Amino acid sequence: MYFIEVILPLSLAKTFTYRVSEAEFHFIKKGMRVVVPFGKSKMYTALVLDIHQNEPNLYEAKEIDQILDERPIATEIQIKHWLWIANYYMCSIGDVYRGAFPSGLLLESETVISNKPETIVNDSELSDDEFLVYEALHHQSSLKVQDIISILNKKNIFPVLQKMIAKDIIVLEEEIKETYKPKLIRYVKLHSKYESDNGLAALLEELKSANKQKEIVLAFFQLKASEKKPITVKKLTEFSNVSPAIVKALVEKEIFEEYFLQHDRVSFSGEKTEKELQLSSAQEKAFLEIKDCFSTKEVCLLHGVTSSGKTEIYIKLIEEYLVTGRQVLYLLPEIALTTQLVSRLRLHFGDKVAVFHSKYSNNERVEAWKQTLENSPKAQIIIGARSALFLPFSDLGLLIVDEEHEQTFKQTDPAPRYHARDAAIVLANFHKAQVLLGSATPSLETYYNAQAGKYGLVELSERYNNVRMPEVVLVDLKDKHFRKRMTGHFSDLLIEEIAEALSLGEQVILFQNRRGYSPIIECLTCGHVPHCQQCDVSLTFHKNKNQLRCHYCGYSIAKPTNCHSCSSIDLTTKGFGTEQIEQELGSIFPNAKTARMDQDTTRGKFGFEKIIDTFKNREVDILVGTQMLAKGLDFDNVSLVGIMNADNMLHHPDFRAFERSYQMMTQVAGRAGRSEKQGKVVIQTYNPNHNTIQQVTNHNYTGMYKEQLYDRQIYKYPPYFRIIKLTLKHRDYEKLKEGSMWLYQVLNQNLGMPVLGPEEPAISRIRNEYIRSILIKIPHDKHLGNTKKTIQKMLNSFEAVAQYRAIKVITNVDFY
Ligand code: ADP
Ligand code: ZN
Ligand code: ZN
Numbered sequence: 001m002y003f004i005e006v007i008l009p010l011s012l013a014k015t016f017t018y019r020v021s022e023a024e025f026h027f028i029k030k031g032m033r034v035v036v037p038f039g040k041s042k043m044y045t046a047l048v049l050d051i052h053q054n055e056p057n058l059y060e061a062k063e064i065d066q067i068l069d070e071r072p073i074a075t076e077i078q079i080k081h082w083l084w085i086a087n088y089y090m091c092s093i094g095d096v097y098r099g100a101f102p103s104g105l106l107l108e109s110e111t112v113i114s115n116k117p118e119t120i121v122n123d124s125e126l127s128d129d130e131f132l133v134y135e136a137l138h139h140q141s142s143l144k145v146q147d148i149i150s151i152l153n154k155k156n157i158f159p160v161l162q163k164m165i166a167k168d169i170i171v172l173e174e175e176i177k178e179t180y181k182p183k184l185i186r187y188v189k190l191h192s193k194y195e196s197d198n199g200l201a202a203l204l205e206e207l208k209s210a211n212k213q214k215e216i217v218l219a220f221f222q223l224k225a226s227e228k229k230p231i232t233v234k235k236l237t238e239f240s241n242v243s244p245a246i247v248k249a250l251v252e253k254e255i256f257e258e259y260f261l262q263h264d265r266v267s268f269s270g271e272k273t274e275k276e277l278q279l280s281s282a283q284e285k286a287f288l289e290i291k292d293c294f295s296t297k298e299v300c301l302l303h304g305v306t307s308s309g310k311t312e313i314y315i316k317l318i319e320e321y322l323v324t325g326r327q328v329l330y331l332l333p334e335i336a337l338t339t340q341l342v343s344r345l346r347l348h349f350g351d352k353v354a355v356f357h358s359k360y361s362n363n364e365r366v367e368a369w370k371q372t373l374e375n376s377p378k379a380q381i382i383i384g385a386r387s388a389l390f391l392p393f394s395d396l397g398l399l400i401v402d403e404e405h406e407q408t409f410k411q412t413d414p415a416p417r418y419h420a421r422d423a424a425i426v427l428a429n430f431h432k433a434q435v436l437l438g439s440a441t442p443s444l445e446t447y448y449n450a451q452a453g454k455y456g457l458v459e460l461s462e463r464y465n466n467v468r469m470p471e472v473v474l475v476d477l478k479d480k481h482f483r484k485r486m487t488g489h490f491s492d493l494l495i496e497e498i499a500e501a502l503s504l505g506e507q508v509i510l511f512q513n514r515r516g517y518s519p520i521i522e523c524l525t526c527g528h529v530p531h532c533q534q535c536d537v538s539l540t541f542h543k544n545k546n547q548l549r550c551h552y553c554g555y556s557i558a559k560p561t562n563c564h565s566c567s568s569i570d571l572t573t574k575g576f577g578t579e580q581i582e583q584e585l586g587s588i589f590p591n592a593k594t595a596r597m598d599q600d601t602t603r604g605k606f607g608f609e610k611i612i613d614t615f616k617n618r619e620v621d622i623l624v625g626t627q628m629l630a631k632g633l634d635f636d637n638v639s640l641v642g643i644m645n646a647d648n649m650l651h652h653p654d655f656r657a658f659e660r661s662y663q664m665m666t667q668v669a670g671r672a673g674r675s676e677k678q679g680k681v682v683i684q685t686y687n688p689n690h691n692t693i694q695q696v697t698n699h700n701y702t703g704m705y706k707e708q709l710y711d712r713q714i715y716k717y718p719p720y721f722r723i724i725k726l727t728l729k730h731r732d733y734e735k736l737k738e739g740s741m742w743l744y745q746v747l748n749q750n751l752g753m754p755v756l757g758p759e760e761p762a763i764s765r766i767r768n769e770y771i772r773s774i775l776i777k778i779p780h781d782k783h784l785g786n787t788k789k790t791i792q793k794m795l796n797s798f799e800a801v802a803q804y805r806a807i808k809v810i811t812n813v814d815f816y
Contacts, residue, residue: 031072306670326397
């Protein structure tokens with residue numbers, strides 16, 4: 001008898017045994033997909049983990065339905081890595097499998113299919129089955145896989161659908177189709193016929209009698225001499241103070257030639273694509289140190305201040321690995337950053353760069369998957385957010401984790417709750433590859449590992465092009481309020497600085513880590529504050545939509561005109577978000593163009609890119625935003641950054657609050673003064689003497705590191721202790737309270753290490769579920785694997801208690 005062991009894309013910890021024929025037994029290999037029946041009537045795409053002859057003794061093995069692949073589409077290393085993730089992060093292998101595969105490769109009976117109207121289909125090229133599906137989708141816009149099974153009257157329809165997906169005839173439902181063409185900018189240059197030596201004389205002769213035109217041509221030469229950059233029509237008309245019509249006339253006269261570029265491509269120093277990248281001597285030194293470090297260590301941390309040119313060092317390093325034919329994975333904290341980076345990398349590596357991210361369509365993701373598997377030259381460099389880690393690399397040589405300190409590398413929901421940086425290091429180990437971690441503000445954990453000699457450490461402490469670090473100025477809000485020097489949320493100093501930057505044609509970034517107009521609306525008569533019905537939070541006021549909205553569940557109501565409790569009409573707002581800042585800007589600087597970048601303005605596939613583009617193109621003078629601004633963006637004309645209020649970050653109830661505040665402020669500050677002139681940063685705060693604020697002001701990473709490390713040791717937190725957080729949820733407050741106490745006591749009695757809780761978190765109810773959390777702190781001298789086994793046992797017994805079974809428990813290892 002012949003069997004295979006498979007993983008199902010379900011949250012099940014076990015693998016399952018299915019029966020195969022002898023012929024199938026010899027054909028099937030690990031890493032191929034098979035379609036299997038499961039439960040009463042469900043079909044799933046399962047992945048083969050093993051092929052064996054051991055009959056299961058607990059159940060009778062069912063037969064498989066269909067083999068989907070001719071060759072494995074997952075690699076052995078990949079599967080080994082998934083098993084590691086499941087084990088380390090205490091989740092089921094099914095969760096990892098489901099999270100790893102693009103859904104286009106994971107059809108199941110519930111999947112919803114619809115047709116793709118843009119594709120022109122030639123009936124004669126369809127098989128009978130394909131035609132039936134195609135027809136059916138004309139009568140009904142979408143169908144479930146189950147429906148199609150009954151339409152075709154057969155079970156194994158996955159191959160049919162797979163072919164139709166490949167032919168671009170159908171798509172899976174969750175895909176949103178949106179396309180975005182980066183805006184092209186109009187440039188002018190001198191017509192080529194005037195490029196020769198005596199061309200200039202001929203030109204001036206030609207313009208003898210056209211004064212306005214001569215003026216603009218002379219302005220053009222002036223600009224060219226001072227800027228050494230391509231010249232936009234906009235710039236030229238502003239500089240020479242003549243109308244665009246005259247430029248147009250000159251183009252018609254064939255004196256100027258116009259051309260269009262995507263802005264990203266030129267903003268990269270404005271040099272030609274073919275030109276070899278020249279590292280500065282500090283960069284070169286760091287580059288050599290990294291290579292040296294890799295001769296003895298697998299992981300190296302590049303600690304380079306903001307705008308030190310880390311990206312260029314990565315590029316140099318990638319060049320070296322490409323020669324060996326091995327693959328390179330470049331992980332970014334945020335998919336929204338890929339556009340900027342991809343254009344920078346394509347300048348050097350052309351079509352060797354592939355992008356993989358969750359907002360891409362299924363076809364695009366499936367294609368990247370296949371290219372990676374085949375080690376195609378088109379996917380030698382893969383850029384992506386954390387999920388790119390799950391691609392089927394055949395021979396990975398180098399992994400780069402840029403902005404390694406970013407919290408977004410840790411997945412919170414759903415499982416697997418993995419940390420991409422740490423999982424990358426494990427993956428590299430399986431591939432015998434190297435890992436470069438880069439950051440201006442490394443996480444405490446990483447810097448600690450580097451200090452301990454576990455990772456190599458390379459420091460780069462100057463900015464590229466000898467630009468000085470931005471000057472940080474603190475504004476004491478208490479004093480400013482006392483002396484009535486505030487206009488709304490702007491201090492007089494910040495207003496002055498903005499005015500100056502604007503007058504010089506420079507751009508400004510304002511940071512406020514809260515979206516909406518204000519987080520609280522309060523009744524002045526009775527003090528009532530509207531709260532969400534389902535969550536334990538106040539509703540945020542969004543003025544544009546005149547709504548109160550819950551940021552946890554999406555619940556919203558129209559803004560009340562009077563208090564729901566006492567009917568008074570005296571309502572006031574407390575606290576402020578980006579929307580309010582943008583509005584205040586409108587009255588303080590009525591002539592400045594402003595834009596806002598936060599979750600409300602960046603929805604949709606390219607929402608983020610659109611805002612970045614307009615800002616880069618200098619169509620916007622002041623950009624207001626949340627922490628999205630802190631993520632490694634490179635703008636060359638920003639001279640001023642304002643942090644509207646540093647305090648709410650500092651007061652977050654979290655052991656990482658000071659570390660995060662330091663990182664966030666330093667990163668936002670790092671957007672200032674990146675190209676030539678020293679930038680300025682204004683931080684408004686009620687706590688100018690706070691250690692963390694002082695450390696930001698003095699660019700003192702080491703000071704922050706030492707202080708925080710000391711606290712972590714005293715209070716038993718990472719990197720000294722590993723943390724597992726258990727979150728318990730239930731609709732019944734009393735039951736949850738009782739159950740979490742039960743679990744806490746069992747853990748506390750059996751683990752022999754600090755167990756904290758069960759705590760009611762600051763937001764103790766979301767979507768009508770009450771929440772309690774338990775924190776387990778595992779010292780380094782305890783065996784991690786065994787501790788997890790014990791915890792798992794306790795969790796299993798918790799589940800076995802009938803009255804607690806309905807309580808959800810979420811396990812988060814290395815909670816961030
Ligand atoms: P970081 O990632 O360290 O913050 P970047 O890599 O974004 O810094 O570099 C900052 C700016 O300096 C970018 O605009 C980049 O194009 C430019 N730059 C850095 N190194 C070089 C170099 N060797 N040649 C030309 N431009 C460079
Ligand atoms: Zn009231
Ligand atoms: Zn809510």
